[in-house]
Amino acid sequence: MASPIEQFQIKPIIPAIGFTNSSLFMIGAAALIVGGLMFASRKRAVVPGRSQSVAEMLHEFVAGTLKDATGQEGMKFFPLVFSLFMFVLTANLLGMIPGFFTVTSHVIVTFALAMLVISTIVIYGFMKHGTHFLGLFVPSGVPGWLLPFIVVIEIISFLSRPISLSLRLFANMLAGHIALKVFAGFVVSLLAAGGAVAFLAPLPLVMAVALMAFEFLVAFLQAYVFTVLTCIYLNDALHPGH
């Protein structure tokens, strides 16, 4: 039986252009997002049908999250935040289908997405506020002798953002899929052992079913957490003064 980490193996499909199963599922997720949303909104109905309601709900959910965190001026980042949310969510959910590859279970992908967010913040922050953007590291109302320490802590906290942002998503997806695989593997092992032990097989099966439901929650929740943190960090770029 394949090991629990076999599912994270990158397998080439078209080696000549480096097209792998990871690339396939990235493209698949993007195609699913664009195709699904275009299909759902094809009627442009004033009174939406079911699929259009879902598309509108996603739109308003992300727009609401962004607006809550950054206010109206943050809405210029809406396409970016919406793309991030939809990509992470779709990649996470696609990974829940047995046999499918989970794009977000690779730290390089989540780290690249986190760096995209952080570099957007840094570039936009300096473009909009110039050196005033560095005020992000200097909280107001701190006594003078404490300031150097606070600034160091703020810088470290800022630098750890892309790491925590990417590791959180990566670790959640990885651990969830490994746990699922392990419990599912127990079912097979117990059945293969035969005899009285085989009667214990339903126990890990129940666990696997429960974990499956939990992983669906995690798949959505991690996409949401990634989005919310992105919005909060974007707010720093928009309003660097604490």
Added chain:
Amino acid sequence: MAQAQAQTPHATTEAHGGAHADVGFPPLKTETFAGQLVWLAITFVLLYVLLSRLVLPRLGGILEHRRATIAKDLDDAAAMKQRAEDAGLAYETALSEARGRAQALAQETRSKLAAESDAKRKVLEADLGTRLAEAEATIQAKKIQAMSNVRGIAADTATAIVERLTGKAPSAQAIDAALDHVKA
């Protein structure tokens, strides 16, 4: 590089032997990073462009159109309500005006009729008064006449009675004196 990496996972899968040489932890295999990054960049740029150019304007347009439609409908409804209220108010005013006019008219008619009937009654009363006076005068006259007749009859009767009793007619002076005496 990609070629080399292409072969190894295939080998493990086909051999179905997990404990092969290629047992590194897949997410930490740095040789796969470049390929993933390139494809992620391609995918994400594509996704971003398609979403921001095509999908989001469409979804935003739908939502905006709905908001505008609802707002317009609400405004229309408010305007219609205002008009209905105005119409109701105009109706009320017209009604109270009409009621006032009707009352005035009724009052006028009533007073006119009262005046008319008053006048008629006065004419009638006057007529009756004259007639009554006439009748009273007639009665008075008749009474006077009757009273004078009574004296004549009494005189005649007295003359006849005295003549029958005494055998001779009394004098007219004696009868008159006797009548005056009786009358007094």
